[in-house]
Amino acid sequence: MMAEGWRDYMKMLNQISITFLRKSKQLTAACFISVFTAAFLLILMFHLTVHSQKTYERSVRDTLGDCDMIVMLPEGSIFKEGLLQKIKKLSGIQSMESGYQCYSKIQDLSVYMAGVVDGSCNRARYQYTAAVSDDKIIFNKVLADTLNVETGDQIAFGSRKLELAEIISDDAFTMQNSFFAVVSQRVLCEAAEVENMPNYLFIKCKKSKRMNELEADLRACSRKLEITLVEDIAQYKTQMKAFKVFMMALAVIAAAICGLLIAGVFRSFLQKYSREMMVLRTLGGTNEQVIIIFMLLGMWVVGAGCAAALAVAIPFGKLIFSVFAKYLSLSVDTTEVYSGVSAGIVLGVFLIINLLLFFSVKRFVRRLPLQSVREKRWDRTYTGNGVLSRWVSRILKGDRLVSYKMAVPKIKQNAILLLTILLITTFSYVGNDFMQHVEANNSDYYRKMYLDEVMIENGGYLEDMSGHDVWQIYQELEGSVDCSVFPVIDFAECGGIEVLSGSGNKNSWVTGCAISDLKKLYQRNVIPIDVGDKENAIVLSRRAAEALGWQEGKEYSGVFCNADGTESRQRFFVAGLLPTHLHGDLILDINNPLVRQWKAEPEGLAVTMFASGETEILSGALRSLRMRFPELHWQSYSYIVEWSNRVFAQRFGMTAVVLHVLALIAGAGWFHSARNMILSRASDYQILRKLGMSGKRTRKLIWRQIFLYLVMGIGMGILFGVLLASWLSYWGSDYEVWKVEFKAGHIWFILVVYALLGIGLQPLVRRVAKMR
Numbered sequence: 001m002m003a004e005g006w007r008d009y010m011k012m013l014n015q016i017s018i019t020f021l022r023k024s025k026q027l028t029a030a031c032f033i034s035v036f037t038a039a040f041l042l043i044l045m046f047h048l049t050v051h052s053q054k055t056y057e058r059s060v061r062d063t064l065g066d067c068d069m070i071v072m073l074p075e076g077s078i079f080k081e082g083l084l085q086k087i088k089k090l091s092g093i094q095s096m097e098s099g100y101q102c103y104s105k106i107q108d109l110s111v112y113m114a115g116v117v118d119g120s121c122n123r124a125r126y127q128y129t130a131a132v133s134d135d136k137i138i139f140n141k142v143l144a145d146t147l148n149v150e151t152g153d154q155i156a157f158g159s160r161k162l163e164l165a166e167i168i169s170d171d172a173f174t175m176q177n178s179f180f181a182v183v184s185q186r187v188l189c190e191a192a193e194v195e196n197m198p199n200y201l202f203i204k205c206k207k208s209k210r211m212n213e214l215e216a217d218l219r220a221c222s223r224k225l226e227i228t229l230v231e232d233i234a235q236y237k238t239q240m241k242a243f244k245v246f247m248m249a250l251a252v253i254a255a256a257i258c259g260l261l262i263a264g265v266f267r268s269f270l271q272k273y274s275r276e277m278m279v280l281r282t283l284g285g286t287n288e289q290v291i292i293i294f295m296l297l298g299m300w301v302v303g304a305g306c307a308a309a310l311a312v313a314i315p316f317g318k319l320i321f322s323v324f325a326k327y328l329s330l331s332v333d334t335t336e337v338y339s340g341v342s343a344g345i346v347l348g349v350f351l352i353i354n355l356l357l358f359f360s361v362k363r364f365v366r367r368l369p370l371q372s373v374r375e376k377r378w379d380r381t382y383t384g385n386g387v388l389s390r391w392v393s394r395i396l397k398g399d400r401l402v403s404y405k406m407a408v409p410k411i412k413q414n415a416i417l418l419l420t421i422l423l424i425t426t427f428s429y430v431g432n433d434f435m436q437h438v439e440a441n442n443s444d445y446y447r448k449m450y451l452d453e454v455m456i457e458n459g460g461y462l463e464d465m466s467g468h469d470v471w472q473i474y475q476e477l478e479g480s481v482d483c484s485v486f487p488v489i490d491f492a493e494c495g496g497i498e499v500l501s502g503s504g505n506k507n508s509w510v511t512g513c514a515i516s517d518l519k520k521l522y523q524r525n526v527i528p529i530d531v532g533d534k535e536n537a538i539v540l541s542r543r544a545a546e547a548l549g550w551q552e553g554k555e556y557s558g559v560f561c562n563a564d565g566t567e568s569r570q571r572f573f574v575a576g577l578l579p580t581h582l583h584g585d586l587i588l589d590i591n592n593p594l595v596r597q598w599k600a601e602p603e604g605l606a607v608t609m610f611a612s613g614e615t616e617i618l619s620g621a622l623r624s625l626r627m628r629f630p631e632l633h634w635q636s637y638s639y640i641v642e643w644s645n646r647v648f649a650q651r652f653g654m655t656a657v658v659l660h661v662l663a664l665i666a667g668a669g670w671f672h673s674a675r676n677m678i679l680s681r682a683s684d685y686q687i688l689r690k691l692g693m694s695g696k697r698t699r700k701l702i703w704r705q706i707f708l709y710l711v712m713g714i715g716m717g718i719l720f721g722v723l724l725a726s727w728l729s730y731w732g733s734d735y736e737v738w739k740v741e742f743k744a745g746h747i748w749f750i751l752v753v754y755a756l757l758g759i760g761l762q763p764l765v766r767r768v769a770k771m772r
Contacts, residue, residue: 013289017297020276027272028301030672034265035305036312037665038258039349043313043342044320045254048658049247051321051336056243061230066124067097067202068211070228071218078197086221087201092209097121098198100185106157107147111179115188121202126182130166137162138182140174146623157183158191175643177622178633250658257665260419262353265672270360271680273297277361291361298357306346314339422717443641454618456609456634469629477611477621485611518575518589524612527576529553537575537589544585545577552577568593667753674706674761681705682768689769698769706761710754 021028061067071087073079078100079087088096099122100115116122118132128138137155139147144167149155153164162183173180189196205211215227273294280290317337456477477485518531518539529552531537540550550556552574560568570593578587611618611634626632685698693701 010292013293014296017293017300020273020293020297021300024272027269030265031269031301032305032308034261034668034672035302035349035353036309037668038262039306039309039346040313041254041258041665042349043309043337043345044317045251046341046345047317047321047337049251053243053247061124066204067121068205068230069201069203069215069218070230071201071203072226072228073199073224074226077224078195078199079201080197083222084197087218090214090217090221092206092214092217094204094206095119095121096204097202098185098200100188100192100194100197100199102188102192102199104157104188104191106143106155106179106181109143109146109179111143111181112173113181113183113188115183115185117185117198121204125202126168126180127170128166128168128182132165132182132184134184134187135160135162136165136183137187138166138168139164140178140180141167141169142174142177143179143181146179157187160187160190162187171643175640176633176635261665261668261672266353266357267673267676269298271676287362291358294361295354295358298354298361302350302353302357306350309349310342310346313337313342317342419713422713422720443645446637446641446644450610450635450637450640453612453637454610454622454634455637456611456622456632473625473629473632474609476625477609477618485609514587515590515592516587518587521576521587524610526578529575531573531575531589534573534575535589535591535593536571537573537592539576539578539587540574541585542577545574550574664753667757671757671760674709674757675764677705677709678702678761678764678768685768695769699765702765702769706758 058066079098084098087093097119098117102113103110104113105111114122114126116126116132123129130136130138132138137157139149139155144150144164147155149164151164151167155162155164168174170180172178185198186196203214205214211229211231215229218225218227277290277294280293281287285293314337321337456473474485516539518527518537521527521539522530527539536555540548545551548556548558550572555571555573557569557571560570575589622632622634681702685702688701689695689698
């Protein structure tokens with residue numbers, strides 16, 4: 001009997017809640033749409049984040065070999081059969097590919113070659129697609145252009161004639177103007193006159209096996225193994241960190257948009273039903289009954305929206321990802337929408353909304369009906385006795401002042417409206433110009449790295465050459481017509497600079513040191529100060545200058561600590577500060593007395609050269625020098641920036657689309673919030689009409705209040721957008737060269753959105769102004 005009575009009791013309360021829903025069909029539909037949109041968007045954003053990260057991780061891994069580990073032996077060693085068999089028997093290895101790499105001669109050219117056992121890891125690493133066999137060879141574009149050959153030509157290599165199967169434009173060797181070729185392992189080992197065994201291994205780890213455990217097992221096979229975990233490679237860690245921060249920001253943005261959309265709509269819900277709560281309490285309803293009625297009401301709306309979102313997201317989410325995979329930078333096999341995860345997201349949305357609704361309803365029903373009426377003070381107009389208001393009163397007159405005084409006391413209560421305007425502005429403003437700023441920041445980063453148009457290296461540095469050879473290359477390039485060259489020569493083991501502070505404490509900076517022609521650095525706008533004839537001029541990194549307490553344009557006394565332990569006391573003129581330490585924390589002028597000894601007694605040092613000038617002349621001079629110095633290679637600033645921007649466009653191209661979609665959804669939330677603001681002031685407008693204000697003047701008053709919110713929200717949105725982009729830049733890069741500059745001309749999308757939403761508000765404004 002008690003159970004039947006409870007069921008009848010709950011059925012009665014449920015019937016009351018359903019009656020309320022039927023009487024407010026427009027509000028019920030708005031609540032349903034907001035919940036559906038939020039749940040559907042969160043499901044899609046979660047899967048987009050997961051799938052994008054998988055695709056991005058795969059693309060980064062592809063450049064490193066699509067493997068988990070790279071295993072090698074000391075230079076000149078190869079894997080013996082016994083060691084290979086031990087490694088193959090390890091339980092944690094899912095797959096393993098091998099190869100042999102070395103320099104070899106092709107038509108008197110020194111070419112870096114990979115002899116591969118054909119497989120997915122080698123294909124990903126060296127970016128070729130043709131099948132590799134004992135009668136095939138693959139060239140990169142630089143080598144093919146130098147030898148003037150095409151696919152299908154016969155190439156003499158060792159004692160064999162090989163068919164050129166493919167010409168590749170890889171991201172590593174071609175970009176550095178280096179010669180590269182791929183053959184089978186057997187052919188390369190035969191030409192190198194070594195046993196047909198590999199000198200490197202690409203290993204994929206089983207998901208059930210931890211990589212550190214597999215690493216320990218490998219080291220147990222041989223202590224000589226040189227093991228590199230892909231996850232520990234700096235390039236991989238930096239790129240994955242940047243992308244994770246980027247996707248995390250997008251996810252937070254989506255959650256914020258959904259929260260504001262729901263908050264804006266359900267604020268109308270609470271305002272609409274607060275009167276019904278008071279009526280129920282007046283008729284004798286208890287707090288518990290009122291809470292149950294309105295919780296049932298909310299559960300019907302929220303439950304229906306969540307269920308519809310789940311039913312639509314699973315089949316249509318996969319369709320959306322499949323259709324837009326190209327534009328969202330997704331691979332074909334990462335378009336699934338997981339039902340279990342989607343159900344969990346929907347359940348979370350359902351619980352969070354109902355929990356917040358429960359506390360809101362509970363706060364309302366705790367008041368007695370008479371108290372609710374008396375405490376409903378937010379309908380009153382502002383008295384305007386504050387210092388700020390007196391100052392504003394001197395500037396604003398007439399209806400403008402009335403609009404301000406009616407809007408200011410509502411700002412806290414309409415925080416949702418301001419936040420929505422802020423986010424719409426931020427996302428559309430940042431999204432509209434996102435890729436342009438990414439490319440600008442990327443170009444600025446590489447400009448600081450390259451210092452000039454062409455960077456000339458050998459395996460990272462010209463360290464395999466003698467100082468005499470390096471100086472000869474420098475002089476020959478410098479003598480080329482219309483070419484300007486300056487070296488950056490690194491003292492890898494230098495002691496740095498040591499100074500005494502005013503308190504007697506010793507300050508020192510003991511990291512990398514380099515040599516360069518500071519006059520040319522000034523001519524190329526790398527440093528701001530012309531050193532003239534100052535032989536003691538130096539360039540410091542910003543962190544070195546901070547550690548030493550030195551400033552740009554001033555001269556200081558210090559002790560230069562040589563690598564051999566000797567010291568050289570002299571004065572140093574700080575000609576410039578570099579924002580990065582890519583080329584050492586200290587750069588001495590090439591005419592510094594400390595450098596003359598090296599020029600007189602050249603030794604092998606690490607050198608990077610930078611050059612600019614007429615492209616064809618410079619390229620010809622470099623190609624000519626490479627005939628004598630085969631390991632010489634170079635990179636073009638314009639080429640690397642073009643390639644890098646292309647990669648950014650592939651991986652971040654969906655950003656603007658996603659942010660604009662989020663801005664439109666936020667626009668729907670703004671529409672509801674603006675509608676609530678107008679309705680909450682309806683009694684104030686009616687009083688003004690009764691006091692003699694015309695309908696036209698009342699409409700102007702309403703629009704001025706909306707405009708006040710727009711100005712405040714757009715201003716804060718632009719500021720927040722700059723801060724957001726700066727945060728993304730800071731956490732997405734380990735360098736200090738990122739910059740964020742936004743132009744006011746990029747807010748056209750915001751203006752169009754608000755114009756359309758304003759047209760939608762026009763009927764309500766007209767109706768309220770006419771006291772209908």
